[in-house]
Amino acid sequence: CxxxxxxxxxxxxxxxxxxxxxxxxxxxxxxxxxxxxxxxxxxxxxxxxxxxxxxxxxxxxxxxxxxxxxxxxxxxxxxxxxxxxxxxxxxxxxxxxxxxxxxxxxxxxxxxxxxxxxxxxxxxxxxxxxxxxxxxxxxxxxxxxxxxxxxxxxxxxxxxxxxxxxxxxxxxxxxxxxxxxxxxxxxxxxxxxxxxxxxxxxxxxxxxxxxxxxxxxxxxxxxxxxxxxxxxxxxxxxRFCIFENVYFSRPDSIIGGRSVYETRRQIGVELAREAPVDADLVCPVPDSGTPAAIGYAHESGIPFGMGIIRNQYMGRTFIEPTDHIRNMGVRLKLNVNRALIKGKRVILVDDSVVRGTTSRKIKDMILEAGAAEVHFRIASPPTAWPCFYGVDTPERSKLLAATMSEDEMRDWIGVDSLKFVSLDGLYRAAGEAAGRDAASPRFCDACFSGDYPVAPSDKIEEGFEM
Ligand code: 5GP
Ligand code: SF4
Ligand code: MG
Missing domain, CATH: 3.60.20.10 (Aminohydrolase, N-terminal nucleophile (Ntn) domain)
Incomplete structure (x- = not known):
């Protein structure tokens, strides 16, 4: 909110x-x-x-x-x-x-x-x-x-x-x-x-x-x-929410004296270093993946292109309350730029994989448009834990990363490769040169690490196991 x-x-x-x-x-x-x-x-x-x-x-x-x-x-x-x-x-x-x-x-x-x-x-x-x-x-x-x-x-x-x-x-x-x-x-x-x-x-x-x-x-x-x-x-x-840096805040906001846009661009730089791949084009999944894709393209030297075009009159997909509407939402909101994609080996950069439905649909659209290869690069670690502090992640069983390994996720989404930025890489991008200090992390990162800074007592009473 x-x-x-x-x-x-x-x-x-x-x-x-x-x-x-x-x-x-x-x-x-x-x-x-x-x-x-x-x-x-x-x-x-x-x-x-x-x-x-x-x-x-x-x-x-x-x-x-x-x-x-x-x-x-x-x-x-x-x-x-x-x-x-x-x-x-x-x-x-x-x-x-x-x-x-x-x-x-x-x-x-x-x-x-x-x-x-x-x-x-x-x-x-x-x-x-x-x-x-x-x-x-x-x-x-x-x-x-x-x-x-x-x-x-x-x-x-x-x-x-x-x-x-x-x-x-x-x-x-x-x-x-x-x-x-x-x-x-x-x-x-x-x-x-x-x-x-x-x-x-x-x-x-x-x-x-x-x-x-x-x-x-x-x-x-x-x-x-x-x-x-x-x-x-x-x-x-x-323990500020690190996901504000990844997705939730607007890129033109300043958090802790640091530009959110710059942090996101830097996540892309980290991703390019951690997970390089030979390809012809780096495309963001707009808008949330755009700054990281710019960073990835810059660091890798692979050209940046808008291979997916967003209809500006739609809201964020995840705000839609039911799975059915959310599923439709992806196509209402995003379309492939066929002329650019055809025959190319494409690196798609998105901010996060939650249920995986967005990634899977985008992969379908990109392949239909004639891409030669599709490689996903994600500007956050796998979302394996629900957030209890104000971001709407679904229950654990619906989180792709809670039930699958990275290779299983790659096969389920159906892409040539899938890589997530590491938690240390994310911290470096957010200004912590030494990465995540496991003894005393600077941010809340529970949705990636399962390390909940405040015990979610209502959920524990309901049977949630940390
Ligand atoms: P998925 O289709 O994997 O469930 O959703 C991933 C997409 O939803 C990403 O492109 C991301 O931009 C957006 N998203 C970001 N944060 C959240 C969140 O907290 N919950 C959900 N459901 N989607 C999110
Ligand atoms: Fe942010 Fe922590 Fe919630 Fe993840 S679990 S969205 S890092 S508050
Ligand atoms: Mg998105």
């Missing part, structure tokens, strides 16, 4: 709409905005579909006045799948004795089922099936005097990954979990406003200056010109 908030600007909700539009790649199912105006109180709008189709119209935006607003774009990783109900769309809102509070959450709470059970037993009435709603109910049970302190209390009970943007009548609040699994950055709008955003690309769109990242385990409370920082949690070693 993507989260965004602004304070100190007229018509804050318009800024939030723009920010969410720039974060649309993080969630395409639905979006929501809450604003506050002293004369009109809190107002909210939650809609299915794209930001640009909902939060551009006067009949929606005119209902969201004020100088303080937050928003959320959703892709479901917890709660109801497929048929998302509008009640699951964030931000969530609660009225407390000290005023209202709205919350937008990116990540996944790994003890949400246990918390929900406990809260319901003690009288909470849940409105949604989302794990994020726990935060509001935990706040309601806190005895703290201020909403900011109640948010701290609530988040101290929550396990897993959370980047949170919240607002009261006067304050804009940002929090990152102690491991800093999901991103969150602070921006400055002229000399009077502030923004909180999942990624820097959404600061660019509103002309805000990047100030700094909210640090793992940090809470910032912004009021007027003041940004107050505290550390509510037991300190831990940070």
């Amino acid at each position: 993507g989260i965004f908030g602004v304070t100190g600007v007229v018509d804050a909700s318009n800024f939030v709409a723009l920010g969410l539009h720039a974060l649309q790649h993080r969630g395409q199912e639905a979006g929501g905005i809450v604003s506050y105006h002293p004369d009109h109180g809190f107002n909210s709008a939650r809609r299915f579909g794209y930001v640009r189709d909902n939060f551009t119209k006067a009949d929606v935006m005119d209902t969201l006045p004020g100088q303080l607003a937050i928003g959320h774009v959703r892709y479901s990783t917890a709660g109801s799948k497929g048929a998302t109900a509008i009640r699951d769309v964030q931000p969530f809102f609660g009225e407390f004795s000290m005023g209202g509070c709205a919350i937008a959450h990116n990540g996944n709470i790994t003890n949400a089922i246990a918390l929900r059970r406990e809260l319901i037993e003690r009288g909470s009435i849940f409105q949604s099936s989302s794990d994020s709603e726990c935060i509001i109910h935990l706040m309601a049970r806190s005895i703290q005097k201020s909403l900011a302190e109640r948010i701290k209390d609530a988040l101290r009970r929550v396990e897993g990954a959370f980047s949170v943007v919240a607002m009261t009548r006067t304050k804009l609040i940002g929090v990152r979990d102690p491991l800093g699994v999901r991103p969150l950055v602070l921006g400055r709008i002229s000399d009077h406003g502030w923004a909180l955003s999942s990624e820097t690309c959404a600061l660019d769109i509103i002309g805000a200056d990047f100030v700094r990242e909210i640090e793992p385990g940090e809470m910032v409370v912004i009021e007027g010109n003041k940004v107050e920082s505290t550390r509510p949690f037991t300190p831990a070693k940070s």
